Amino acid sequence: MSARRRSSLAILLIVWLAALLALPAVAQPLPAGVERGASVEGIDEYRLPNGLQVLMVADDSKPTTTVNLTVRVGSRHESYGETGMAHLLEHMLFKGTPTTPNPWAEFTRRGLRANGTTWVDRTNYFASFARNDEHLRWYLGWLADAMVHSTIARRDLDTEMTVVRNEMEMGENDPFRILFQQTLASAFQWHNYGKSTIGARSDVENVDIERLRAFYRQHYRPDNATLTVSGSFERASTLAWIADQFGRIERPAQARWLAPTLDPAQDGExxxxxxxxxxxxxxxxxxxxxxxxxxxxxxxxxxxxxxxxxxxxxxxxxxxxxxxxxxxxxxxxxxxxxxxxxxxxxxxxxxxxxxxxxxxxxxxxxxxxxxxxxxxxxxxxxxxxxxxxxxxxxxxxxxxxxxxxxxxxxxxxxxxxxxxxxxxxxxxxxxxxxxxxxxxxxxxxxxxxxxxxxxxxxxxxxxxxxxxEGWRPQPAAAAVPEFDPTPAAIDAATQRFTLAHGLQGALLPKPTRAQAVHAVLTLRYGDERSLAGQAEVEAVLAQMLDKGGGGLTRQQIEDRLDALRTELAFSAAGGTLTVTLRTRREFAVDAVALAASLLRTPDLPSDALDEVRRQVLAGIAAQRHDPQAVVAEALERHGNPYRRGDPRHARSFDERADDVRAVTVARLREFHRRFYGTAHAQFAAVGDFDPVALRAAVERHLGGWSAPERYTRIARAWHEPDAVRLQLETPDKQNAVLGVQQRVALSDNDADYPALSLANFMLGGGGDSRLWRRIREKDGLSYGTWSYVDWSQHEPHSVWGAGAIFAPGNRDAVERAFAEEVRRALDAGFTADEVSAARDSLLAFRRLSRAQDDRLAAALAGNLHLGRTMAVSQKVDEAIAALTPEQVNAALRRHLDPAKFVRALAGDFRRQ
The missing domain is CATH 3.30.830.10 (Metalloenzyme, LuxS/M16 peptidase-like)
Structure with missing residues (x-):
């Protein structure tokens, strides 16, 4: 063979190999019968043989997964006498199926933040959770099971009826919400958009169980639903699980019937x-x-x-x-x-x-x-x-x-x-x-x-x-790598610094969807003496910061924020100003510069102060008749040992209104001059940003700014209010509220912090808690019941609290059920199975929290102030994982005492 011939063959071989390498990778085969649909900007559509539409929105920038099932049924699809059925079915699906009789317990056990909503055209069921294939597969299975096998039993309907009525009555407490609904009802003559999604009370209270089941069978079908999976997940296996779980459901032979009703054009006011x-x-x-x-x-x-x-x-x-x-x-x-x-x-x-x-x-x-x-x-x-x-x-x-x-x-x-x-x-x-x-x-x-x-x-x-037709979507955004939310990984990725004049910083750069950035800035100022009588000045000043400043008018500030694709918010209380910022990588430096200019040189125009004052006074006027606000005021004020003017004093509605009226521009300017500075500030950012450029911006715009007044944290000395039961009347409100509090001599540094946190989670803090199962699920007395611990991060002075919303006529039953469940927890304790399930659930929720960039930024800023790292979170996780039932029950008995409870109830109890 000649050299020329060999050369020609070599060239052909190279060309052939290059062509072979240029061929696209062979896509993984779809599950049997599944068809690929449209793909738009990173969202891919699939269709199962039974008609179920599937959307996949892959994004590994956060290790969380969200699953959302949209069923195309809402209040619009209800016939005469059926109003409220779509919403009632949303409740009933959470009552379980023969194979999953208690979905809420299963959600909590797996750390799923789940819920459902109903609107005029659709009902949706969704859950978010830290990425976990087992939990994803389970939740997909539950959705498929609930779509066709929900029990919808008379016994469940009877207990849930009070809960739905309670939700209805809760809405009745808001005059504007009722005004909106009645105006909507007047706007539509025939169409169901004029009907309340929650339904007519008579329809809901007299619903026929067989008619409700028929409504369920008519609308809950795969060809009437879209399943959306977003966040971090493995596409092929997820699609296979969907095809397996939902593919078993048959498409009904009968086509869906939709009412042809449209209102005519309106012919007068x-x-x-x-x-x-x-x-x-x-x-x-x-x-x-x-x-x-x-x-x-x-x-x-x-x-x-x-x-x-x-x-x-x-x-x-x-x-x-x-x-x-x-x-x-x-x-x-x-x-x-x-x-x-x-x-x-x-x-x-x-x-x-x-x-x-x-x-x-x-x-x-x-x-x-x-x-x-x-x-x-x-x-x-x-x-x-x-x-x-x-x-x-x-x-x-x-x-x-x-x-x-x-x-x-x-x-x-x-x-x-x-x-x-x-x-x-x-x-x-x-x-x-x-x-x-x-x-x-x-x-x-x-x-x-x-x-x-x-x-x-x-x-x-x-x-x-x-x-x-003819519309062309934009290219999809590039995929981002997965983020590890473990405390050790967060600490390793976080860059901490302290500026010469005192500002502390923590930067955690990481890829995010659309190059999003979350940042938090806290300014700490004043002391017990200097902040006396300044509570409303402090709060109003924060609300004024975006009303003009940094050489920009209020409108120019708003326009600048829109141009920078930035959300900026200011709030202040108790000697701390908090600035939250959400933006994108390309605008992060400019967003920090804008926020700093508003902080350092606010205009504080008098017309804006008049507007803020009117809005605050309107809010106070509304709160005076709101049961939840009335209960909160009563609990804060009872036993409060501080005099009027002290930053720790709990102000009444009248005192707050008087303080608002007393705020002047001169007082705002003086407060700004005396207290604002960054010598005791913390800045934290999480997301897709250039850490060198962002740190330089923080130093350039926020560095070297000190306030004349010294900063000393205001201590919360121990005090224990007398146990009491307060009953407060809120006339013409169809919903009532119970609030309970007890002071606890602990901080989040104490050895009992993990055990009491887990005990509270099982008592009323989790979705499968004792209070929830008894008051909400078993007795059907309340739309919502809860407990919490407001942990102090400094002194051993925390607050345990609990509450419930209910119809005024159920007051005695709610109080009795609450007292019985608290006593049962103290006397009998929690079982080993409860503790085991709650441990896993609480740890899953803690992991989920660390995967949220806004919460993580706030946590990093808080750690700077406390002198902590995420290693503290790791130690708490480890302590929770090692807890035994004996330790948890002992902690609850040490710190919770019904004889010390302060209880407050507000509602229209005169009709009983």
Missing amino acids: RSVTLRRVGGTPALLAMYHLPPAASPDFAAAELLAIVLGDTPSGRLHRRLVEGRLAASVFGGTLDTEEPGVTYFGAQLGPQQDIDAARTALLDTLEGVVAAPVTAEELERARNKWLKAWELNFSDPQRVGVALSEAIAAGDWRLFFLQRDRVRALTLADVQRVAAQRLLAANRTLGTYLPTAQPQRAPQPQRVDVAAQL
């Missing part, structure tokens, strides 16, 4: 008036809209921001800055069939509702004469897109957020809506405003006849498939 005790005046206006899949819906969403946002919205400028209202808002309901947009105003106690109503309607319906400007549109667009990006960047939130798009017709609407917002023009927004913001299309408080009625366009359904 409608009104509703609500009169109840408590709260402050409020206004609410609703206008009919097309479905969420309509091309016009994006314009309606941005109109809601242009009109209802704070502080840029027209309503805020007209009503709040004009001192006609305390606060305003706006929004839309993204529904599968024609829905509504809504706008409202909350008034202070002395504000004129007639003047506010005129200004509200003139502003909303005046958009036709005063068109939306280009600046308003861009500001609204940036705000909407920021919210969308923050939602999409979180693997736990995106899986559940897709439920709304699924319910609206197709999960891809989640992305199509974003693209429509990006492409929206002023002409689109103005056209929708002119068509929809009409007096004849409005539901409010009065009726006014007109000789020439105007009509909004006739409601029409939207062909979702046609809307999606």
